[in-house]
Amino acid sequence: MNELISKVPNGMRYYFGAAARRRRAVEDTIMEVFDGWSYEEITTPAVDYLALFELGMGREAANRAFRFTDGDGSLLALRPDVTSSVARATATLFAQRARPLRLCYAASVFRQRPQSHAEWRRESRQLGCEFIGSSESIADMEMLAIATEIFERLGLQDDYRITISSVEVFNGITEELGLDAFGRERMRHLIDIRDAADLQRFLAEYQIPAQDCVAFSRLAQLPGKREVLDEARCVITNKRSRAALVKLEELWRLIEELGLSDVFEIDLGDVSELDYYTALTFKVYLTGAGSRVGGGGRYDRLIANFGKSEPAIGFVLELDALIDVLLRRDIKTPVSADAETDDAQMTSDDPASVLLEARERRRQNERVRVGLKRSENA
Amino acid sequence: MPELTIAVAKGRMQDEALALLERAGVRICAEARNSRRLSVADESGSYRFIFVKPSDVPVYVEHGTADCGIVGRDVLLESNADVLQPLDLRISPCRIAVAACAGVIKSELGALRVATKYPRIASTHFGARGIPVEIIELAGSVELAPVLGLADAIVDVVETGRTLAENGLGIVEVITNSTGRLVVNRASYQLKAEAVAQLIGALRLVLGEGAVCD
Numbered sequence: 126m127n128e129l130i131s132k133v134p135n136g137m138r139y140y141f142g143a144a145a146r147r148r149r150a151v152e153d154t155i156m157e158v159f160d161g162w163s164y165e166e167i168t169t170p171a172v173d174y175l176a177l178f179e180l181g182m183g184r185e186a187a188n189r190a191f192r193f194t195d196g197d198g199s200l201l202a203l204r205p206d207v208t209s210s211v212a213r214a215t216a217t218l219f220a221q222r223a224r225p226l227r228l229c230y231a232a233s234v235f236r237q238r239p240q241s242h243a244e245w246r247r248e249s250r251q252l253g254c255e256f257i258g259s260s261e262s263i264a265d266m267e268m269l270a271i272a273t274e275i276f277e278r279l280g281l282q283d284d285y286r287i288t289i290s291s292v293e294v295f296n297g298i299t300e301e302l303g304l305d306a307f308g309r310e311r312m313r314h315l316i317d318i319r320d321a322a323d324l325q326r327f328l329a330e331y332q333i334p335a336q337d338c339v340a341f342s343r344l345a346q347l348p349g350k351r352e353v354l355d356e357a358r359c360v361i362t363n364k365r366s367r368a369a370l371v372k373l374e375e376l377w378r379l380i381e382e383l384g385l386s387d388v389f390e391i392d393l394g395d396v397s398e399l400d401y402y403t404a405l406t407f408k409v410y411l412t413g414a415g416s417r418v419g420g421g422g423r424y425d426r427l428i429a430n431f432g433k434s435e436p437a438i439g440f441v442l443e444l445d446a447l448i449d450v451l452l453r454r455d456i457k458t459p460v461s462a463d464a465e466t467d468d469a470q471m472t473s474d475d476p477a478s479v480l481l482e483a484r485e486r487r488r489q490n491e492r493v494r495v496g497l498k499r500s501e502n503a
Numbered sequence: 504m505p506e507l508t509i510a511v512a513k514g515r516m517q518d519e520a521l522a523l524l525e526r527a528g529v530r531i532c533a534e535a536r537n538s539r540r541l542s543v544a545d546e547s548g549s550y551r552f553i554f555v556k557p558s559d560v561p562v563y564v565e566h567g568t569a570d571c572g573i574v575g576r577d578v579l580l581e582s583n584a585d586v587l588q589p590l591d592l593r594i595s596p597c598r599i600a601v602a603a604c605a606g607v608i609k610s611e612l613g614a615l616r617v618a619t620k621y622p623r624i625a626s627t628h629f630g631a632r633g634i635p636v637e638i639i640e641l642a643g644s645v646e647l648a649p650v651l652g653l654a655d656a657i658v659d660v661v662e663t664g665r666t667l668a669e670n671g672l673g674i675v676e677v678i679t680n681s682t683g684r685l686v687v688n689r690a691s692y693q694l695k696a697e698a699v700a701q702l703i704g705a706l707r708l709v710l711g712e713g714a715v716c717d
Contacts, residue, residue, distance in 0.1 A: 240585075241565065241584075241585040242561075242562065242565050242566075242582075242584060242585070243565045243566045243567070243585070286693050286694055288693055318586075318587050318588040318589075319587045319588065319589040319687070319692070320588050320589060320591075321589060321590075322590070322591055322712060323591075346589070347696060347700050348693060348696055390693065390696070392693070408693075410689075410690045410693045410694050411690075411694075412694055414567065414690060415565065415566045415567025415568070415688060415689075415690055416565075416567070416585075416689060416690055417689065417690060
């Protein structure tokens, strides 16, 4: 066949058979959990103005989208994320509704340029929820509790880790050092790739006592439990970072009280998406997946782009990354019988009678399969 | 079951990397080392080593097939892989440089044809200087290109500079220095935190950077 017709574009794929069934079942499970926590489903437009996503995600992230022009020349995009659109709806459609708002969604998002080599997909299904109108730790913890419930229900309770951090810890430090945008990005990059030696050298240029450089580099290196916060307090003295540490400690107490401290880690080296998030950030890792399968955080400034400012926190899971891990496990330990075998096969020479019987059985909610006698004999 | 899979760049870096690991207490028995197997375990059974082409190291690590890798900074810059780089192992030092035939001086390089194995590094370098370039991607023996007139200059790794000199080329500009790095997959860093920390700690001690992790 002509390659133009047979070839599937990079980053796109089919799902069928067991994989398609598994994918649907996992999506249903997750949406049930959202529903169980009183999150209302929302469906957003698949095509929207590029300007919306530029406001919502930042220009650079929005520019990864598939873009095209509307009849009047304005730029449109195939949605690269859902939160932007939810934030706009919050400020417009739901402006008058009582707070807090709890919204959830299951939607395919598209990116013309994938984020990294390992995340090769250009179409991916995101399942997410947003909690709008509260900045309290209880809202943060609700998000994290929902995440843990999802992994328990999927039978993955022993295989995932969630790291938490706050962008304000980093923001406080760069403010104290008086870094310009360039220095800030350089420092962010060194923390992000965990290059402790270069980070120490970088900090030393700012007349920071050597022992503090070492302590801080170490802090940004490895994740840990409560002791990370104790160590951080010894090194970090500025007000802004301190306030963030207090908030993290409050959250950690809740995590401990819920008996979840085994699956959580405090990772002050998580400094990605700084311009988007405003306080708590978290990332979800799953054994068997080479990159993270989900994440989220607090984006208290986003909604102000569309109307009045209000606090919000969101969480998103990458369904396709999850499914990849689950399918590879299914192959090792088959769990369900093949769903194609338990239907009733019906054949007759008279099409009307066989279809009548099929309709009757369908009324009883039986699974049927109408046989096509002639072609099967041929 | 090994705790960590480590991808090591084959070639000049391999021996130095294994020697460094040995000083850090990670030993591969001589029999396995001399065999042609591409996947071997260390003596303690904690680590599995795979030996792959340098440019494949970031690929294995970014996908999480290998938890860690040992590879040159030149390869990392070229691949633009999204991996963590916690340690400079200071092995196999070299420079990435622009080189040209003796006599072609920097100010005369206006619009250029550049032959290289590092198209990304080359176009970023000249892009930052506003110099338009035509990148000619080659797989090896890049030094030949200016000699035969295929290109005006090359961007390549330079260790001693002997190959350049013997082909009548000289360094015009050093783009950056490169040494061997330890790289870690982002998910492994969280999910296998203890094993990764142990490896980093042992290597850091050998490198004399004990202070950072005590």
